[in-house]
Amino acid sequence: MMKRIKGLFERRSTNQAVGGDSYWTDFAALRSGPVNPSTAQSISAVYACVQAIAETTASLPLILYRRNGDGRERATDHPLYRVLREAPNEQQTALEFREWMQACVLLRGNAFAKIEVAWDGQVRGLVPLSPDRVQVLDVAGKLAYDYTTKDGTVTRLLAGEVLHLRHRAGDDGVMGVSPITAAREVVQLAMAERDHGNAAFNNGTRLSGVLKAPGVLKPDQRQALKTSWSSQYAGAANAGKVPVLEAGMEYQAISMTLEDAEWIAARQFSVEEIARLFRVPPTVIGDLRHGNYSNSVEMARQFVTLTLRRHLLMWEQSISHKLLTDAGRRIYFAEHSVEGLLRGDAVNRADFYDKGISAGWLTIDEARKLENLPARQVSDKFKPSSPPPGVKP
Template sequence: MRLITQALNLFRGEQRAINPSWQGAALIAGNGTTAGKAESLSAVYACVSAISETIASLPLILYKRVDDDGRERAKGHPLYRVLHDQPNEHQTALEFREMMQAMVLLRGNAHAEIGRGADGQVTTLTPLLNDRVTTLQLPNGRLAYDVTDGKGNVRRLLQEEVFHLRHRSDNGLVGVAPITASRETVQLALAEREHGTSTFSNGARLSGILKFPQRLSNDQSNQLRNSWESQHAGGANAGKTAILQEGVEYQTVSMSMEDSEYLASRQFSVEEIARLYRVPPTIIGDLRHGNYSNSVEMNRVFVVHTLRRHMTMWEQAISRSLLTDAGRRMYFAEHNVEGLLRGDSTNRADFYSKALADKWMTVDEVRQLENLPKIDHAQQDQAAPAQPAQDEAGPDQVPGTHTKTQ
C-alpha cells in the first residue's frame, strides 16, 4: 500500500502548505529567544525534566488482547522490543522516549523515522531533529516530511514513515509548545534573570549619574566614565568607597531591588512556568507550600493531571503509526503507572487488604505489584505440617480416646 501511495504521488505532484505555522514550530518569536535559551531557566528545565524523565522511566508495554477482557504481554511481537528495550542501535528505550518527550514540551513536536522489516513490522525508531524537519501537505491531504541532513541535502518521508508526536495544535497537524503559546511569560523570566545577573556582575550597584558643577568636554566625559567603571563596576569592586572631588555628586536613577520586588517576581515566574506545564510547584523544588501531609497527594495530582495527557499521546500515536488496522484490533500499548500511584507503605497495605478481602485481587497479584515472586503453592503445601487425625467420638466419649470392646 505504501509503494502504491508513493507511485501515485509521483504523478499527482506535491505542494507545500501555505500556512507558515507548519514550519517546524522550533523557535519562540521575539527577542531571539530559542527553545534552548528558554530551557536555561531552571523552572523550564525542571518542568521538562520532571515530565520527560518520568514518562521515559515508566514501563511501556505492548499487550495482546486475549478472550473478551483479558490481555497478556506480546513479547513475541517485534514492536515490543522496540518500545520496551531498544528502539535503535544508539539509544535505549529510556533515552529515546526522554528525548522525544522533551522535544514535544520544548518545541511542540517530535519526529522519529520508522524502520520496517521485510514483513512490514516496525523494527527501529530513529529520532529526527526538529530544526531539520519541515512538514508538508500533499494534494491528497496526507502529510509528508522534508528532512535536511547536515550537508543541506533534503529527502522526503511520507506519513507512514514518520512517528509524529505533537502537543496541542492550532490546526490539528502541527503542535505548539507551551513556551511558544505563552512566550511572554518566558521572556519576562529571562529578563528578570538578566537583570539580576547584570546587577550582581556590577557589584550589586545599580546605575546612576555623576553630577558636575561645570561642563565637560567629550574626551573628559569618556575618560571619566571609563575610570569610574574600572574602579567601581563588577563584583571584584563591590564595597569600594568612591571619592568625589570638585563638587561632584552621585545620584541613583534606578529603582532598588527592594522597590522592584525582585525576589517576589522571580518566585512568581517559577509559579507561572509551572502553571504552563501543569506541574505542581513542589515537583520542581518549590516547597513553600509543600509538607509531609500533602506530598503524596501532589504526586497523585502530577500523575493524573500532568502525565496522563502525555501517556495517552504516546499510546494513541503508537496505535496510529506503528500498528496496522489488523494489529490495532489485536494489540495495544499502555504505560504501567501502578508504582507512581500506590503511595506510602501504610496506604498500600490498606489498599491491598481491602482488595484481598473483597476478592478482586489475589495474593500473587499483590506480590507482583510489590516486585515479589509468586508463591510456590506446591512447595508450600509440602512444607505445611500434617494435622493430627481425630477419631469419631460418641456423645459420652472424649475425642482422641478409644473404647475397648469386651
C-alpha cells in the same frame, strides 16, 4: 499615511518620575534574544518542567499487552515489545528515545521518528528525526514528511512511515504548538528578569545613578572619571566599597534598588507562570514556598492525573495508530504502568499491594510479579499472615 501609522505606536504616557521606573525600563532596554527551545531552557523553571514531564514519562514502564479471554497478558514475543521496552534503535535505549521525543513535544510542539518495518510488516525500530529538519506537507489530502539530512539530502516519507507526536494542534490541526510558543511573552519576561539580575550583580551593588560635578568637565576628564569609577566600584569583587568623591562631586541615585523593585518576588512569580504553562504543580519543580506535606502529596497526585495523563495517552494512542496494523489493534495494545512511580517508595508500594490483596482485585502472585519475585507455591486466596492449614508461611 506614515505619520498616522507612527501615531498608533506612539507612547501616550509613562507616569514616570525623573529617571523613570528603571525596573521596567531596564527590561525594555535588555535584549534577551529570541525565545526558542535553547534559550527557553536557560530559564530553570522551563528546564525543570520539561525535565519533570519528559523524565517521568520515559521512566514509566510502557508495556505491550495481548488481549485474551481472562483479560490481558504481556506480549513478550511480539517484536514491538522489545522496541518499546528495550532499544528502539542502535543509538538509544528506550528511556533515552522516549525522553528525547517527549522533550521535543514540549519544547517544539512536535516530535518525529522514522518507523522501520521488517519483511513481515512488523515494526522493528524507531529512528528519531530532528524536528528542525522535518517539513510536513499536505499531498492530495494526506500528510507527507520531507526530512533533510545533515549532508543536504532530502528524503520524503509517507504518513505511515513516521511516528508523529504533537502537542495541542494549532489552527491547521496538523502541527502541534509548544507552550513556549503559545505564551512566548511569559518566557521572554522571565529571560528579561534573569538578565536584569545578572546585569545588576555584574555591576556589584552600585546603584544606577549620576555623578554631579559643580562645573563643566572636559571630555578627557569625563572619560578619566568614568574609567576610574568603573574600575573601583563596578563588579561583584568591588561590592560594598565606599566611594570617595572629590572636587565637590555628588552622587545621585536615579533608579530603584532591587529590593524596592521586588525583583525576587517577580522572579518567583515567573516560576509560577511557567509552571502554569506546562500544567506542572510548583512543588514538583522545587518551588516549595506554598508547599507542605498534605498539599505536596495531593499535587503529586495531580501531576499524574492532570499533567502526565495527556502525554501518556498521546504515546499509547499513537503507538496503536501508527505501529500496529488493523488486525494487530484488535489483539494488542500499549499501556503505561503508573505504578512505576511507586518504585522508589517502599512504604506506599507495600500499602498499595496490601489493599489490593485485601480487596481481592490483586493476588499475592500478581503483587510478587510486579516486584520481580517468583510466584509462591500457595493458594492466592490466602494472605501471608494467614497461610492455609498445614502450610508454613
